[in-house]
Amino acid sequence: MASIANVPHPGALVSKKKKAFIGLPAPLGYVAGAGRGATGFTTRSDIGPARDASDVPDDRHAPPKPKIVRKTGDKNGEEEEEEEDLNDSNYDEFNGYGGSLFSKDPYDKDDEEADQIYESIDKRMDEKRKEYRENKLRRELERYRQERPKIQQQFSDLKRDLNAVTEDEWRTIPEVGDARNKKMRNPRAEKFTPVPDSILAHNSAIGSGETVVSIDPRTGLKTPMTAGTSTGLLTPGGFVTPGNLDLRKIGQARNTLMDLKLNQASDSVSGQTVVDPKGYLTDLQSMIPSHGADISDIKKARLLLKSVRETNPNHSPAWIASARLEEVTGKLQTARNLVMKGCEMCPNSEDVWLEASRLIPADLAKSVIAQAVQQIPLSVRLWIKASELEQEMKAKKKIFRKALEQIPNSVRLWKEAVELEEPEDARILLSRAVECCPSSVELWLALARLETYDNAQRVLNKARENIPTDRQIWITAAKLEEAQGKTQMVQKIIDRAISSLNANAVEINREQWLKDAMETEKSGSVQTCQAIVSAVISYGIDDEDRKHTWLEDAENFANQEAFECARAIYGHAIKTFPNKKSIWLRAAYFEKNHGTRQSLKNLLQAAVQNCPQAEVLWLMGAKSEWLTGNVHSAREILSLAFKANPNSEEIWLAAVKLESENEEYSRAKKLLEKARQSAPTARVLMKSAKLEWQLKNIREAKALLAEGVKDYPNYPKLWMMSGQIAQQENNIDAARDAFNNGLKNNPTSVPLWILLARLEEKTGALIKARSVLERARLRNPKCQELWLESIRVERRAEESKETAMPIAMPMMAKALQECPQSGLLWSEAIFMENRPQRRSKSVDALKRCEHDSNVLLACSLLFWTERKLNKSREWFNRTLKLDPDFGDSWAYAYQFELLHGTKEQQEDLKKRCAAVEPRHGDNWCKVSKDVANWRLKTEDILEKAANSLPIPT
Structure with missing residues (x-):
């Protein structure tokens, strides 16, 4: 069998050259990872079975090396060897083995001596700043204690007040319950278990006669319980005691016991009420302090005020402040005690006495004020307070008479005393008062008002002798003369007043005199008012500034509804500048708005005599007579105007309008014919053609227009009328030619471009209409009317689905980029948005065009669509006030009142519209300039325009 060592290692197959140590056994004593700092460990598999002492040791686990030996010197100078512990547990990464590397080595003698020197220096430096540091620490501690006092410090004054508590008061103090929780109060007390719902179920079942099965807690067996068996209660130990129970009766008994306890608490032995069982919550609410400090x-x-009182007991404001502090905190009796103590310490201070009379009850305040008057008999305020405390009129009069005996030169006391008397007694008192107080103007004037005419003259003469520097006496004298009908004396008295005051070195203040004139007018003395104005109007003004200043003063008086003062200023200005057309015109407008028709007529008659070349004044006079129904007088005025201003276009046209409005069409035609001969102008030709058109004489109108466009090709209204007449006859080609020819001569005429575009759109040529408007925008850049017409063309195309994609919104964005301040475009953009975005769009429009009538009208309509009717009416009025000549706002406002207003509001709006006679506005001009409506008055145009408008949605 092959040896494992001969098996090639898997890594050898990867490497081209075989490593020398691969496959060899590990050397003796080798521990894996020891070279890189890993600590080896042995297991039972490494140790193997227990060995005898005679076994050969395993060289792989060699014994540790001997420890390093250091020599240390002992006290006797001998050296002994000490082994150093080099175990890993004794090693520290920063300090090495056994802690610090130098912990066992003694310092040198030099180092030890240096340490002692530095330590002595540190002690010396510390002693220098020790006192300062301790004082600073003490101050900080005191400030901290003042900001956060201890509980015993906060209640120290209350503890001191306990010395004054009597024995009976101690006995009546109610017992305070233990605030600790149950465990802290009685840790060994037995625990009570609340009655569970099962007991309630048992009780109800027993009452109904049902059989209930329950577990006996002593045996653990189920026992049936019927109506005759006994139920049990849970005892404090958790056991159930048998017995017949009625939990409803237990609840009733508990309520009865609570009522008994409350009744016992409410009636104590001394008869004083300690607890109100019905109103204790109200009492607790009343105990809440009213202050928020x-x-x-x-x-x-309180401590600060106490120190102030102790430092300076004669300082009355300290006592007053202390009393008011206690009053605010709810301690009214303490406040009374303090203020009475203040009266004792500061008997000559009327403020303390008045504060005492305020705090003391009304029945005792009289005695306090009596003491105060005895102490300070010359105090006017104390006497007046004493009269206020009295209820009967007789007692009040008596007090004032005593006061006047003490202080006869007090003007205030005389005034208060006179106000309580009847007119006859008041006159007697005032006759004595002016003797005691001869320098009081008010007393002299009051006496003059109560006297007869002759006596009043003597009184005012005496007043002027005693007070030669007061202007009110002179003004009162002028009023007196005017009241008696002696108007010729009024101006003389005012002139004498000016000269007398100048002689006595009194400065004539123009503003004060003009205010006096306004007050005089309000009192009804018109002649005196006008005399004052004419006397002081030129004071302190340079000659070159007189006209401007006077007109400004007259306008200010008119705004303050002082019409007689304004009329006096205009009269003085006309006398000074009789040939100034602007002054006559301003005066005429003033009389038209605030005067009568007769006053306006008189003024205009004088105006045309002094300024015969002023056409406006002639026309105002003729219109005034015409509005009153006096057509003959109007014709006479215009004939005089012709003589003064021959060949005047305005007068000719005014005469034509007068005749045409009164249905004198032959007269109007003759006047226009004479005007074309004597004063041929483009406007006269246009008015002639318009009259023929209105009278349905189309042939004569076309002839006049053909003549007009030859002579005046640069007058666009002639081309516009030619095209409109052709359009009325359904001659589209002739209308298009008229508009195109007009644009060749008037390429900057915006109405001509718009009429041509509407003609093309009406014939169905939408592309031509777009091209016309695009050429118009190129010839007239940044024109808001052309952009608006282009946008409306696209909107109408989108509504009729003649275009495949929406173009109006991108075009509106381009228009606002080119005309960012255009209120006309912003007003249209608001209603192009969806409903949720309209409000934000209106905010942007108001930021851009805050004072534009179109934007304000759009906001009014927006509030209308949101059903905010009051706000909509408010914005309509704001729009009408901003631009009264804007007819669309009048039409929409009248439509709003027709739907949501009363009959009075509708009539008021109609009268206001007729007074201003608006002329502009797209929707308004569609009605007013329609040939079929040429005879309609302003009220009729308003109704027709309002009915033609769509209701905003």
């Missing part, structure tokens, strides 16, 4: 903070505040 920490107890330690209150303690510190």
